[in-house]
Amino acid sequence: MTDHIRQQALTLWEYHHLNHSLTKADAILVLCSHDLRVAQRGAELFLEGWAPLLIFSGGLGVITRHMWSEPEAELFARIALDMGVPAQQILIENQSSNTGENVLFTKQLLEQHQLEIERFIVVQKPYMERRSFATFKKVWPGKDVLVTSPQDSFDTYLSQYTNPALTPDDVISIMVGDLQRIQLYPEKGFQIPQPIPTEVWAAYEALIQAGYDRHLATS
Structure with a gap:
């Protein structure tokens, strides 16, 4: 290069980074992908006490359908479990295939569980912070959302x-x-x-x- x-x-x-300062939330929503570091970041935030619920959202997307045979969310959740996150504090949405579906299907999942979440911390790849924020605010307006990612240069x-x-x-x-x-x-x-x-x-x-x-x- x-x-x-x-x-x-x-x-x-x-530009893709939003540089949001985190505050405590009702749930951490991890938007899954090919980047396993995102799973680790989500689990770390949960273990640090930023929110009492950890949600993983992701089926198989454009990239991962050629890499893995199991949904992204299942793989990400195992990483969190191995890091010490209790299973009862994890929700899994494993059908979505793009960012819009991540948010929409998570909304539907929470409705099924009769959970009213007002404030989210969304965890995504570093170069997808801005697009994740813009998508979330379109699909689920009215909710408070902060976006973060693995803290790497x-x-x-x-x-x-x-x-x-x-x-x-x-x-x-x-x-x-x-x-x-x-x-x-x-x-x-x-x-x-x-x-x-x-x-x-x-x-x-x-x-x-x-x-x-x-x-x-x-x-």
Whole structure:
């Protein structure tokens, strides 16, 4: 990776972060994916006492359906159990295949359990904080939500990535695709709008020119 590419990718990385300061919540909602570090972050927050309920949401998505045979949420929940989270404090939603479904199906799950949750801490990959927030506020308006992620720097995240099936270049391509979705999805009704600064869009276009376009939405 050249210094120029790294700088453009870092611009996107920083934009995707919301840098929310955490406060105690009613539930921690972990949006599952290919990144097992997210499961660890969710479990750590529970064990630190940020909320009394830990929810894992995720079936098999675009990436993980080619990697695993079991739902993401089941795998993530086992990680939390191994870290000491009591089973009775965990809820699992294992049918969703995208971020919007993560939120919608979790809403339905909580309704089935007759649980009224007003304040959430959402845990997601570092480069999906902003899109997760925008999606949550569209699908479930009126709830308080803070978003966090594994507390790694950009370089540390890429060098210590927990899934060897994805290279640093793959991660950058995913970040590019997520920025495109932030721009496109409000018109489709999937997310609330998010401002995209000129320098962030310029970095996005530079990365596409450099070939980081493998995870762009096709429609």
